[in-house]
Amino acid sequence: MVVNETVRQYLSQSGIDNELQKFLSTLFANREVPGNPYPKMLDHFRQLEQIEVIIPPQCNATSILNIDGNDVKIASTINGNVFAQKHIAERIDQSAICSILNSLEATRTCPIYKQSKIDELTTTIFITAVGLNVFTGQIVKTTIDKLNLEQGDKLEKIISVFTSILIKDLYEQSSVVYSSKIQVTTPSYRQNEPPSVTIWTLEMIQSSKNAFISNIKAGVIAKSSICLQFIMEISLESCPKFCNVDKHYNLHHITNSSVRSFCENPWISIDQGIFFHREAIQFYVKCIKPTLEFRNKLFLTRIVQAYESHDFINCFDLALHYSLIEPKSTFPLSEIMTLTSNSNLVCFRNVSSLFNTIQKMIQLQSIEYTKVYPQLQQITQVLVSQIECLCLQLNTSYMAQLRSFMQFYLKDIAIVPEPNFTTNARMKENTNFSYHLRDTLTRVLKFLVDNIARDIAYHLSNGSTSIIYQINQMRASLQPTPRPVGKSFFSKKKPTDTSIITNQIQNFFLPSPDYVIDILQETSDADAVGKYPRLITASVVQLQYLVDTRLDIAFTSVLSEILNDRILLPAKIYPTFVSRLRAFGARYIDCEVDTKKQINTTQFSDTEMLSIEIYESEKPSGYYGTRLALAFAQGNLENLTISAYFNENLLQSNTIAMPFTEHIIIESLQRNTFRQCHFKLKVKKFKGKSQ
Incomplete structure (x- = not known):
C-alpha cells in the first residue's frame, strides 16, 4: 500500500508500528489463528492507553521489489525483501511485514532457545x-x-x-x-x-x-x-x-x-x-x-x-539424534525439530507412554497391587480427562470426528479395586485391563500421533532439502548394489531399474476409512468457516491472512483518519486508535464463541485489592513441562515410574516430572518438579486508598 511520508513519520514517532509488530508476532506464534483477529488486537492496544509513549529512533526501511507476473502467487520474502504481485504489494505495508518476519525468524522454524540479549x-x-x-x-x-x-x-x-x-x-x-x-x-x-x-x-x-x-x-x-x-x-x-x-x-x-x-x-x-x-x-x-x-x-x-x-x-527421533551427532548429516534440523517438538504431538506421546508404564507396572509379578491401586486409579482418570481435554483444544476437522469415537471407547476404562490374587483370577483381570489399554487407548493415541505426524510430514515434504526426500535418498543408498549386467544375445545392454527419489511418503499406512484425514479437504473446510489451517507459521499464509482479514486496510484507514485531524499528539494515539479501530472491527463478523475464561483486573475499582493465591493441586499432570525442552526419548521417565511403584510420593512425583538439561550459559538443571495449580481469586476491599 502507498503510505504518505507524513503518516510513516508519525508511525515512527508514536511507536505504534512497534506495537503492531508485537501484536502480530504474538498472533502468529500460535499454530492456529482466529478468523476474527480484531478482539485480540483491541485488547492489545487497549492495554497501552495509559502507557507513556517513548519516541524511538527512525529505522531504515527495507528495500521493496514489486513483481508483475504469475510466478509469485501471493507473496514471499527473499533476503529481507518482499516479492509480491503489484495489486497485493499496494495493499500491504511491506516494511512492517519485513520487520515482523525477521522478528519471527527464530520462532517460526523451530523452538531453538535464544537469549533475549546476546552478550x-x-x-x-x-x-x-x-x-x-x-x-x-x-x-x-x-x-x-x-x-x-x-x-x-x-x-x-x-x-x-x-x-x-x-x-x-x-x-x-x-x-x-x-x-x-x-x-x-x-x-x-x-x-x-x-x-x-x-x-x-x-x-x-x-x-x-x-x-x-x-x-x-x-x-x-x-x-x-x-x-x-x-x-x-x-x-x-x-x-x-x-x-x-x-x-x-x-x-x-x-x-x-x-x-x-x-x-x-x-x-x-x-x-x-x-x-x-x-x-x-x-x-x-x-x-x-x-x-x-x-x-x-x-x-x-x-x-x-x-x-x-x-x-x-521413531523415524524422526532417530533422524534428530543422527543430525546432532553427525556434522556431515544433511537432515534439515529445523524441520525435524518442528515435528518432534510439536506441542500436541508431545502431549499425546507422553500420555501414551504413561499408559504403557501403568500396564507394565500391573504386569510385574512382585508388585503390591493394593498399595499402588489408588495412584493407578487416579493417574488413569486424570490421563483420560487429559486426552479428552486435548481433543477439545484441537479445533480441527478430524478431531471433531474423533470425539464420538473417544467417548465410546474411553467410558469403560477402569481398574479393578480389589483383585483376587489367585493365579487364574489375577491373570484374567490383568488381561482385561491390558486388553482395554491395547484395544482402546492404544488405538486412540496411536491414531492421534500418526495423524499429527502425517500432517506435519506432509507439509514438510517440499524440495530436495526436505526430511522426506533425504530419508528416501538414504533408503535408496542402503539398497543392495545391483550386479553388473551383461550383454544380451543381441549385444544390447539390459535396461537398469533406476528409481527416482521423490518427496512422496512411500507406502504410507492409512487408518480406517472413517478416520482418514484429507489435509486438502481439511484446509478447504477451515477456510470455509473463516479459520485458517494449522500452518499459519508459513510466511505466505501470514501475508495472505493480513490481506484476507483486511488488517492492512484497517490500519491504513484508521491512521489516515487520525492524521487528518492534525490535533493529536503521539501520546494520545492509543485511545483514539482503539476507538476508531473498534468501529472497523465491528464490520468483521465473528462466528466463533470464545469460551476461555479470563480474569480482567480492570473490572475492580480502585478501592479493591486483587490478590492471587497459588496452591498445589492433588491431580498430577504429565505434560506441562515439555514445552521447556526438546522432547527426546521417554525411556528415562518410564524407568523412573516403574522403579518407584512402591513409594506413593515418589510415584506421583516421577509421573509428573520431566527432567532435562540446559546448555545455554551452561546451566545444569538437576531437578524440575512440575505441579498443577489452580487459580484462586480473592478480593479484599478497603475503605481508603488501595494498598
Whole structure:
C-alpha cells in the first residue's frame, strides 16, 4: 500500500508500528489463528492507553521489489525483501511485514532457545571455559576474548560475569513469573552442622549487591548449589496452570581434577533433552560425537527401518539424534525439530507412554497391587480427562470426528479395586485391563500421533532439502548394489531399474476409512468457516491472512483518519486508535464463541485489592513441562515410574516430572518438579486508598 511520508513519520514517532509488530508476532506464534483477529488486537492496544509513549529512533526501511507476473502467487520474502504481485504489494505495508518476519525468524522454524540479549563475551566464556568441562571433563587451555584462562587466572572475571548473569536472569524472570529468588547453599566448615542456605530476592540484591557477590563467590569456589527458583504460568484452555521450577547452576571452573562429564553416560543429554543456543549447536555436535561414534552406522539402518514400517515418530527421533551427532548429516534440523517438538504431538506421546508404564507396572509379578491401586486409579482418570481435554483444544476437522469415537471407547476404562490374587483370577483381570489399554487407548493415541505426524510430514515434504526426500535418498543408498549386467544375445545392454527419489511418503499406512484425514479437504473446510489451517507459521499464509482479514486496510484507514485531524499528539494515539479501530472491527463478523475464561483486573475499582493465591493441586499432570525442552526419548521417565511403584510420593512425583538439561550459559538443571495449580481469586476491599 502507498503510505504518505507524513503518516510513516508519525508511525515512527508514536511507536505504534512497534506495537503492531508485537501484536502480530504474538498472533502468529500460535499454530492456529482466529478468523476474527480484531478482539485480540483491541485488547492489545487497549492495554497501552495509559502507557507513556517513548519516541524511538527512525529505522531504515527495507528495500521493496514489486513483481508483475504469475510466478509469485501471493507473496514471499527473499533476503529481507518482499516479492509480491503489484495489486497485493499496494495493499500491504511491506516494511512492517519485513520487520515482523525477521522478528519471527527464530520462532517460526523451530523452538531453538535464544537469549533475549546476546552478550558475546558471556556466551563465549560459558560455552568454552564451562561447557568444555561439562562435556569432556578434560583440563584444557582456552582463549577467550584474547585472554588466556589458566589455573586461577581471570577467575574473578568469570565469577563476576556469572554473578551478572544471575542478576540478569532474576531481573528478566521477575517481570513474567511469580516468586522468583536465588538460593545459595554453602557447606559448613564445622562437623555436624548443616550447610547454610541464603535466599536472595531482587530487592535484597539491589540493596546489598556486594554481599550477594561475596556469597556467590563463596558458593562458586566451594562448588556448592546455586539455584534460581520461580513459579511460572502455563496457559491452557481449561484453567491457568503453574509450575514450580528450580534451575541449578553448576559453574565448573578449571581445576586440577576433571569434573562431571557426559562421557560417563552420553545418553543422558539425549534422553533428558537439550536446550540449544545457536552457536552452541556446532559445539555440542563436536563434543558429543566421539562418545557416540560407535552408534552412527546403526542409526542409518534404524531410520530406514522405522520409515518403512510407518513408525514415523521413531523415524524422526532417530533422524534428530543422527543430525546432532553427525556434522556431515544433511537432515534439515529445523524441520525435524518442528515435528518432534510439536506441542500436541508431545502431549499425546507422553500420555501414551504413561499408559504403557501403568500396564507394565500391573504386569510385574512382585508388585503390591493394593498399595499402588489408588495412584493407578487416579493417574488413569486424570490421563483420560487429559486426552479428552486435548481433543477439545484441537479445533480441527478430524478431531471433531474423533470425539464420538473417544467417548465410546474411553467410558469403560477402569481398574479393578480389589483383585483376587489367585493365579487364574489375577491373570484374567490383568488381561482385561491390558486388553482395554491395547484395544482402546492404544488405538486412540496411536491414531492421534500418526495423524499429527502425517500432517506435519506432509507439509514438510517440499524440495530436495526436505526430511522426506533425504530419508528416501538414504533408503535408496542402503539398497543392495545391483550386479553388473551383461550383454544380451543381441549385444544390447539390459535396461537398469533406476528409481527416482521423490518427496512422496512411500507406502504410507492409512487408518480406517472413517478416520482418514484429507489435509486438502481439511484446509478447504477451515477456510470455509473463516479459520485458517494449522500452518499459519508459513510466511505466505501470514501475508495472505493480513490481506484476507483486511488488517492492512484497517490500519491504513484508521491512521489516515487520525492524521487528518492534525490535533493529536503521539501520546494520545492509543485511545483514539482503539476507538476508531473498534468501529472497523465491528464490520468483521465473528462466528466463533470464545469460551476461555479470563480474569480482567480492570473490572475492580480502585478501592479493591486483587490478590492471587497459588496452591498445589492433588491431580498430577504429565505434560506441562515439555514445552521447556526438546522432547527426546521417554525411556528415562518410564524407568523412573516403574522403579518407584512402591513409594506413593515418589510415584506421583516421577509421573509428573520431566527432567532435562540446559546448555545455554551452561546451566545444569538437576531437578524440575512440575505441579498443577489452580487459580484462586480473592478480593479484599478497603475503605481508603488501595494498598
